Amino acid sequence: MDLYSGYPYWLIKNPLYNHIHELRESINTDTVIIGSGITGALVAHELCSHGLPCVIVDKRALATGSTAASTAQLQYEIDVPLSELVKKLQVTTAVTAYQASLQAISDVEQVFLKTGLDADFERKSSLYLASNNKALQELEEELAIRQRYGLPVTGLGATALQQRYGISRPGALYNDAAAQIDTYKATTGLLHYHHGQGGLQLFPYTEVTRHQATRDGYELLTGNGKIIKCRNLVIASGYEAGTFLPEKVMDLVSTYALVTEPVPPSAIWPEASLIWETARPYFYLRTTGDNRIMMGGEDIPFRNEQLRDLLLKRKTNRLLKTFRQLFPGIDIKCEMTWCGTFSSTKDGLPFIGCYPGLERMYFALGYGGNGITFSMIAAQLICKHLLGQTDDRAAVFGFERR
Ligand SMILES: Cc1cc2nc3c(=O)[nH]c(=O)nc-3n(C[C@H](O)[C@H](O)[C@H](O)COP(=O)(O)OP(=O)(O)OC[C@H]3O[C@@H](n4cnc5c(N)ncnc54)[C@H](O)[C@@H]3O)c2cc1C
Known part of the structure; x- marks a missing residue:
């Protein structure tokens, strides 16, 4: 393949x-x-x-x-929100999965600290946006359950989100426990x-x-x-x-990603947080050490490589459009695009x-x-x-x- x-x-x-x-x-x-x-x-x-x-x-x-x-974002949040995972699995199993995922970020960090290898590992904050008003309730449930089990998370309302990030969305979950690397x-x-x-x-x-x-x-x-x-x-x-x-x-999925030309550091949103959203498939973004913006998403079920590749231009144009809607004030030019296959499991x-x-x-x-x-x-x-x-x-x- x-x-x-x-x-x-x-x-x-x-x-x-x-x-x-x-x-x-x-x-x-x-x-x-x-x-x-x-x-x-x-x-x-x-x-x-x-x-x-x-x-x-x-x-x-x-x-x-x-x-x-x-795109190498390290987040403790699994693709299935904890509030949903507890409905699919026993509560202790779901919570252990989230806790293990959180611990794994520190463990990856330790691997590179102990070996002294430079993997461009950087600690980052993460912002999980409510894609629309309907998603706000999901976000509140998610906030409550994560807080109940001691996972790092705080809620941000629409005003705080606008003031801090200049993002116009009904709300978000924020944590400072994420990271990014160069895989x-x-x-x-x-x-x-x-x-x-x-x-x-x-x-x-x-x-x-x-x-x-x-x-x-x-x-x-x-x-x-x-x-x-x-x-x-x-x-x-x-x-x-x-x-x-x-x-x-598992089920195979086709996914799309791109990286922009470097932007002025002052143009990047606060903390250069990793950003993603409640909609599925989700749109997500991060930055790189040389101030590029890397983004991905637009996932669709994988049928074959030819079909996946044919859609590269259209899908990456959509990623750019979504970015420009989120951050109309950041001027970006796309530099490299790629698509890949990955897979998902039911839980x-x-x-x-x-x-x-x-x-x-x-x-x-x-x-x-x-x-x-x-x-x-x-x-x-x-x-x-x-x-x-x-x-x-x-x-x-x-x-x-x-
Ligand atoms: C566009 C994209 C974005 C992603 N973003 C993220 C992200 O932000 N965060 C995250 O955590 N994950 C992300 N992922 C998923 C993550 O990249 C993968 O989970 C990870 O890279 C898988 O690594 P791997 O070593 O298991 O597989 P691979 O890197 O594919 O390595 C498996 C290797 O096995 C070899 N192989 C297979 N069969 C044989 C055989 N029979 N004999 C010999 N060799 C064989 C292959 O050649 C291959 O090199 C993303 C994936 C994609 C495609």
């Missing part, structure tokens, strides 16, 4: 990390991770940090899957770091075309006919994980852990708009499992709830 097309900003901004070769001989190893995106990189980071060496294989150049197309820089930084430390072997351009369970693990066949034998297999293959899964657990939560009956095969499937924070949680849960430790979050994100 073509995971995206157009010009994803991170791939243009950063040098390509491509000086490593494909797997050239069969190997026998402990843990193999399929996928070198942000998920595979975070899993490798957790394992290497706990003394568990591992191997990553990827059919593409390193980190050039969905990770390169991400490509983050991922290649981690891969390079652990490869250099000796705990991680990397094999790009190496597709796993067949896998088979053995008595004590898995045997993988690669596209160039090499065999990889391993005890543990981690599936961090993003939206292409379907070939490893006995059933479909907005990822699937992490073993599929029933498939022992030693660990899925790290951070589906939805919070893919990156979910990748962090997946990395921790899989590492803990391999170390023989338990974690209450495992039941929240496991396949058993499907």
Whole structure:
């Protein structure tokens, strides 16, 4: 599958990390991770940090899957509001999912603090706008339930929103617990770091075309006919994980994004907050370190890559129009546009852990708009499992709830 097309900003901004070769001989190893995106990189980071060496294989150049197309906002809010999630799941499960998501932002921050890697990680505030008057009631319910469970949030009325942000909307929820990163820089930084430390072997351009369970693990066949034998297999293959899964657990969605030319710093709204809204699919925006505005949305169900790509111009024009309606005073010029495919689950939560009956095969499937924070949680849960430790979050994100 073509995971995206157009010009994803991170791939243009950063040098390509491509000086490593494909797997050239069969190997026998402990843990193999399929996928070198942000998920595979975070899993490798957790394992290497706990003394568990591992191997990553990827059919593409390193980190050039969905990770390169991400707009990379880190928010604790899951695509399904907490007030709705408690109707789909047990209250404690829904609240744990939100708390885990909040904690994951700090954990991502710690990864880069501890390794000393620069991933353009920046703490940000987040503004969740009521798209219309009807949504105000939803927002009030959401505010009440998040406050009841101690999640960081405050309400902003229409006047405060207008005065502080110059935004004309009936209200918003505000928190200062969000963040943003450069996903490509983050991922290649981690891969390079652990490869250099000796705990991680990397094999790009190496597709796993067949896998088979053995008595004590898995045997993988690669596209160039090499065999990889391993005890543990981690599936961090993003939206292409379907070939490893006995059933479909997500729906694919086409999504659109763009980045503007840099704007004067004085033109950017206060705190350069991440902004999104109650309407579904939602429009969202962030800024970049060089004062560009990055925005995305206009999601539609994915049918095929050709149809997704055909709509790029029309959809990104709509994103620009929505932005200009929100901030009529900011003069923007579009510089790069791209579209991608991502996926969503019914409850907005990822699937992490073993599929029933498939022992030693660990899925790290951070589906939805919070893919990156979910990748962090997946990395921790899989590492803990391999170390023989338990974690209450495992039941929240496991396949058993499907
Ligand atoms: C436009 C867009 C905006 C987004 N915005 C956000 C956001 O703001 N915040 C957020 O948290 N998330 C966001 N996401 C989602 C987030 O980017 C993804 O959840 C995340 O990048 C997925 O990372 P991954 O490592 O799981 O997958 P990928 O980056 O796709 O990596 C998986 C890798 O597995 C490899 N692979 C697959 N099958 C095989 C095989 N058989 N053999 C070998 N290799 C294989 C692929 O080549 C690929 O490189 C967005 C996504 C898109 C497309």
